[in-house]
Amino acid sequence: MDxxxxxxxxxxxxxxxxxxxxxxxxxxxxxxxxxxPRTVEDLAREVDATVANTSQHLQVLRGARLVxxxxxxxxxxxxxxxxxxxxxxVALRHMGDARLAEIDQxxxxxxxxxxxxxxxxxxxxxxxVARDEVTVLDVRAPEEFRAGHFPGARxxxxxxxxxxxxxxxxxxxxxxxxRGPWCVLALDAxxxxxxxxxVAAHVEEGVADWRAAGFPVAVGA
Amino acid sequence: MDxxxxxxxxxxxxxxxxxxxxxxxxxxxxxxxxxxPRTVEDLAREVDATVANTSQHLQVLRGARLVxxxxxxxxxxxxxxxxxxxxxxVALRHMGDARLAEIDQxxxxxxxxxxxxxxxxxxxxxxxVARDEVTVLDVRAPEEFRAGHFPGARxxxxxxxxxxxxxxxxxxxxxxxxRGPWCVLALDAxxxxxxxxxVAAHVEEGVADWRAAGFPVAVGA
DNA sequence: CTTGTATTCAAGCGAATACTTGATTACAAT
DNA sequence: ATTGTAATCAAGTATTCGCTTGAATACAAG
Numbered sequence: 266m267d268x269x270x271x272x273x274x275x276x277x278x279x280x281x282x283x284x285x286x287x288x289x290x291x292x293x294x295x296x297x298x299x300x301x302p303r304t305v306e307d308l309a310r311e312v313d314a315t316v317a318n319t320s321q322h323l324q325v326l327r328g329a330r331l332v333x334x335x336x337x338x339x340x341x342x343x344x345x346x347x348x349x350x351x352x353x354x355v356a357l358r359h360m361g362d363a364r365l366a367e368i369d370q371x372x373x374x375x376x377x378x379x380x381x382x383x384x385x386x387x388x389x390x391x392x393x394v395a396r397d398e399v400t401v402l403d404v405r406a407p408e409e410f411r412a413g414h415f416p417g418a419r420x421x422x423x424x425x426x427x428x429x430x431x432x433x434x435x436x437x438x439x440x441x442x443x444r445g446p447w448c449v450l451a452l453d454a455x456x457x458x459x460x461x462x463x464v465a466a467h468v469e470e471g472v473a474d475w476r477a478a479g480f481p482v483a484v485g486a
Numbered sequence: 487m488d489x490x491x492x493x494x495x496x497x498x499x500x501x502x503x504x505x506x507x508x509x510x511x512x513x514x515x516x517x518x519x520x521x522x523p524r525t526v527e528d529l530a531r532e533v534d535a536t537v538a539n540t541s542q543h544l545q546v547l548r549g550a551r552l553v554x555x556x557x558x559x560x561x562x563x564x565x566x567x568x569x570x571x572x573x574x575x576v577a578l579r580h581m582g583d584a585r586l587a588e589i590d591q592x593x594x595x596x597x598x599x600x601x602x603x604x605x606x607x608x609x610x611x612x613x614x615v616a617r618d619e620v621t622v623l624d625v626r627a628p629e630e631f632r633a634g635h636f637p638g639a640r641x642x643x644x645x646x647x648x649x650x651x652x653x654x655x656x657x658x659x660x661x662x663x664x665r666g667p668w669c670v671l672a673l674d675a676x677x678x679x680x681x682x683x684x685v686a687a688h689v690e691e692g693v694a695d696w697r698a699a700g701f702p703v704a705v706g707a
Numbered sequence: 708c709t710t711g712t713a714t715t716c717a718a719g720c721g722a723a724t725a726c727t728t729g730a731t732t733a734c735a736a737t
Numbered sequence: 738a739t740t741g742t743a744a745t746c747a748a749g750t751a752t753t754c755g756c757t758t759g760a761a762t763a764c765a766a767g
Contacts, residue, residue: 266595268670271592271593271596271668272668273510274588275582275589275592275593275668276510276513276514277510278582278586278588278589279510279513279578279582279586279589280508280509280510281586282507282578282586283505283506283509283512283513284504284508285504286501286503286508287501287504287505287724288501288504288724288725289498289500292497292500293497305744306743306744314726315726315728316744316745317726317727317744317745317746318725318727320744320746321726321746322725324745331581331585336733336743336744338734339733339734339735339736339742339743339744340743340744341744341745349577349580349581349584350581350585352581353577353578353580353581356570356574356576356577356578357500357574357577358500359570359574360503360552360571360573361499361500361503363568364570365502365503365551367495368495368496368500372496375487375492378487447492449489449492505754508754509754509755525713525714526713526714526715527713535756536756536757536758538714538715538756539755539756539757541713541714542715542755543755557714557763557764559765560712560713560714560763560764560765561713561714562713562714562715709766709767710765710767711764711766712764713763713765714761714762714764715760715762716759716760716761718757718759719756719757719758720755720756720757721755721756722753722754722755723753723754724752724753725750725752725753726749726750727750728747728748729746729747731744732744732745732746733742733743733744733745734741734743735741735742735743736741736742737738737739
C-alpha cells in the first residue's frame with residue numbers, strides 16, 4: 266500500500282461527509298438535530314419538505330455517520346451522532362459567518378427589519394448572570410429545552426410567552442436566546458417583551474455554541 | 487422577508503461551502519494549503535491531477551471563499567482564506583477520525599506495515615519539550631516550515647535526512663512530525679532514524695492542529 | 708515582436724444528485 | 738384480522754458535477 270492509496274481512501278471517505286454537508290436541506294436538518302432529537306415527520310414539517318424527501322436526506326446523513334437513528338414505538342428518532350458532529354456544524358457556521366458576506370448581510374437586514382438591537386456578546390451575558398442581574402429566557406420548544414439549555418435559564422416557548430408574562434420578575438432585565446444566530450424566535454420574544462414594558466435583549470449563541478466553547482449545558486426539566 | 491427566506495438564503499450559501507468540501511481532490515488541496523501557500527502547478531503535481539482540473543477545483547474553493555489567490559510574477563499563489571477555514575478543516579478531520587471506522591482502519595494498517603509504534607500524544611510532547619529532553623524534527627518541505635512550525639523545531643526535509651543525520655544530537659531522543667495524521671513523512675523519518683541508532687517517535691498532529699488548539703506557532707526561518 | 712510558461716476558459720460526455728410520485732414495509736391500535 | 742400511521746423504497750426526470758481535451762489569455766523573458 267502506498268501513500269497515494271492512503272490519501273485516496275482517507276479523502277474519499279471524508280468527501281462523503283462533505284457531500285452530506287452539500288445540501289441546504291441537510292444543513293438545516295443538522296441544525297435542528299443539534300437542538301434535540303426528532304422524528305422524520307417533525308423534521309419534514311420544520312424544513313418544509315415531503316416526508317419521503319426528508320427521509321432520503323436523513324439516509325445520506327446517516328451514511329456519512331453524522332446522525333444516528335433508533336426506533337421507539339412507531340417513530341424513528343434521529344439525533345446527531347456525537348459531539349464531533351456538533352463541532353463540525355459550529356465550525357461550518359463560523360466560517361460562513363466570517364467569510365460569506367451575503368449571510369451577514371441578510372441577517373443584519375432581518376434584525377433591522379424587526380427593530381432589534383445588536384445582540385449582547387457571550388462574555389457580557391456571563392458577566393450579568395454572575396452578578397445575578399438578568400432572567401435568561403429559553404424560548405424554544407420544551408423538548409429542545411429538556412435536551413439541553415443554558416444553566417439557570419427559564420423555559421417559556423415563544424408561543425406561550427404573552428400568556429406567561431406575569432411569571433417573569435419585573436425588577437430585572439431579560440435576555441432571550443433560541444437555536445442560534447439564524448433563529449428568529451429570540452428576536453420576536455424581545456419585541457414582545459419590550460412592548461410589555463420589560464428591558465430585554467437577545468444573544469445569538471445557541472446551546473451548540475456553548476457546548477462547543479466548553480461551557481456546561483444543563484439537561485432535563 | 488419571512489423566516490423561511492432567511493433560512494433558505496443562509497443555508498443555501500452555507501451549502502456552497504459544503505459542496506466545496508464534497509470532493510476528495512479539493513479536501514487534499516485544502517490540507518496542502520493549510521501547510522503553506524502554493525501555486526496551481528505545485529498543487530496539481532501533489533494531488534496527481536492535471537493543471538486544468540486543479541485550476542477548476544481551486545475556482546470552486548474560491549467561490550466558497552475557502553481560499554484566496556494573488557498573482558506574483560507569472561505564478562498564482564493560492565492560500566487558505568483565514569483561520570476559520572483552517573478550523574473547519576480540522577473539525578472535519580476530527581469528525582472523520584472519530585466516526586469513520588474505515589479511516590482509522592486504513593491508517594492503522596499503514597502504520598503497522600511500516601513497523602511504526604503508536605504516535606505520542608500531544609500532551610506528552612509538550613511535557614518532554616518542557617523538560618528539554620527531545621529534538622523536535624520538522625520533516626516537511628522548507629517552505630512549509632517557513633510558513634509555520636512548532637516553536638523550537640528543527641527543519642530537515644525528509645529527502646535530506648540521511649545526509650544530515652550528524653546534525654542531530656545523539657544524546658537525546660527525536661520526535662518527528664509532518665503535515666498531519668495522514669502524512670507519512672514522519673513515519674518514514676522515524677524508520678530512518680531508528681535504523682541509524684536514534685530513539686525516535688512521531689506525533690500525528692500537524693501545524694494546523696496546534697494552531698486550532700490555541701498553541702503558538704512560529705513563522706520564518 | 709516572438710517565444711515560452713502558467714493559468715484559465717469552453718465544450719462535451721458519462722456519472723451522480725435532488726426531488727417527485729406511487730408503491731411497500733413495519734407495526735401499533737383496535 | 739383489519740385499519741391507520743410512520744417511514745422507506747423504487748423508478749423517473751431534470752440538473753449538476755467531475756474530468757478530459759484543446760483553445761485562449763496573460764505576461765515575463767529573450
